[in-house]
Amino acid sequence: MAPIAVDRVTPAPIAALKSSAQASTSSVQFHVTSTPCPIAESSSGLTFTLNDGRTVIDCMSGGAAVACLGSDNPDLVQVMANQAAKMPYAYHQLLGNQPGEDLARFLIDRSEGNFAAAAFLNSGSEAMEAALKMVRQFWLEVGQPKRQYVIARFPSYHGNTLGALAAGNVPGRRNLYSPYIPDAYKHVPSPTYKRSAFEGETEEAYSERLALELEAKILELGPENVAAFFAEPVVGTALGVMPPPKGYFPAIDKVLKKYDILLVMDEVMCGSGRSGTLFAWQSVAEGVRPDIQSMAKGLGAGYVTISSVLANARVYNAINNAGAWKNSHTYQNHPINCAVALAVLKKMEKMDVYANVRLRGQQMVAELREALKDCKTVFDVRGQGLFIGIEFDLPKSLNPRFAARVKASTFQNGLMTLGMSGTIDGDNGESLVLAPAYIVTAKEITQIVSIIAKSIKECEAAL
Structure with missing residues (x-):
């Protein structure tokens, strides 16, 4: 099929920019497609x-x-302007801010008692990178430094930074950077029931089989060496949208609890209401709750660049009691982003x-x-x-x-x-x-x- 023709100015090739004077008046566009x-x-x-x-x-x-709320939301634009006029920025290592505190409290209060703390970053990849670092710091703080392996699923996609690419496993996105990816990341099959189930195998039986495969991988690595299991509650682009089969998260969670391994849920794409509840695990995990969770995408409804990483009390207390979470970005807990995200979530709730x-x-x-x-x-x-x-x-x-x-x-x-x-x-x-x-x-x-x-x-x- 012929590509769709759209009139445009063709970007000049870099080699055509022969002088700094030319460069200052020329536009060079780098396209990801x-x-x-x-x-x-x-x-x-x-x-x-x-x-x-x-x-x-x-x-x-x-x-x-x-x-996720479309383009006609002048109230969100006004929240952005009001916060910018009141206080556009405060560096999180020196000053807290009320929008960040209020947004954290909003999410924690709606987590059915699961989360105790939240931090806010700028993209889903950044949130997943932060989750990886949180996992590592937790095990260091509780005196188990040997827990270095992260198990995720194949295929899976968890973001575009190197750590997130390593946890995910989409060859077309990941293999280019394989020299930079350490051996600490391992993978088990993603759940694809309709394609992968044996004849006559129920969803529950298929889920039990995948849980056994996860357990086999844990035993191969040594349970004392495994830090966390990463999974999207509803798989996004890696599988072309795939809800879990019945019984999947209960079967997986049983194995993780047996060997005291953290469960990290990636809700960058499937969360923030996309699956029909604020947190996707509330819709599809059959009562299973994550130790650590990421959010992004719909969290800011496209008006601001914001993501989040949330932790339960066990993880939060271990890190907080040791001093500080060793993750810091210049725009972490940005007050404008947090104010708008809170307004987005409140609007979602009000509109049901x-x-x-x-x-x-x-x-x-x-x-x-x-x-x-x-x-x-x-x-x-x-x-x-x-x-x-x-x-x-x-x-x-x-x-x-x-x-x-x-x-x-x-x-x-x-x-x-x-x-x-x-x-x-x-x-x-x-x-x-x-x-x-x-x-x-x-x-x-x-x-x-x-x-x-x-x-x-x-x-x-x-x-």
């Missing part, structure tokens, strides 16, 4: 307006499950967006399954809340790959989605990820489903 992205000029509600006049419906909350997330998510999965039931390329439609994946069954040899084709087709038809390849084993697998804003209406869901079905069928016809 193989072709430049369309340029968005404005947004309103669930739509973006491009510089060529086209509008596209946003089915990805800004592109990465971030803008969590109920809408659950209802609209159920509607979207049901309508997609009906609309795509005759599509031979579709392997699965699944989701949790407004975090939904469509998995295709096509070879990786297609060029362009099928997920990219569908993403391009939906965009041409006026809808922004996220196409991901490698969602089976990091190489094979094609999926479309959907994450509309929490304020999406029933009518908008039906419109979105119609465009997706049309786009997939167009791509099928072109095979």
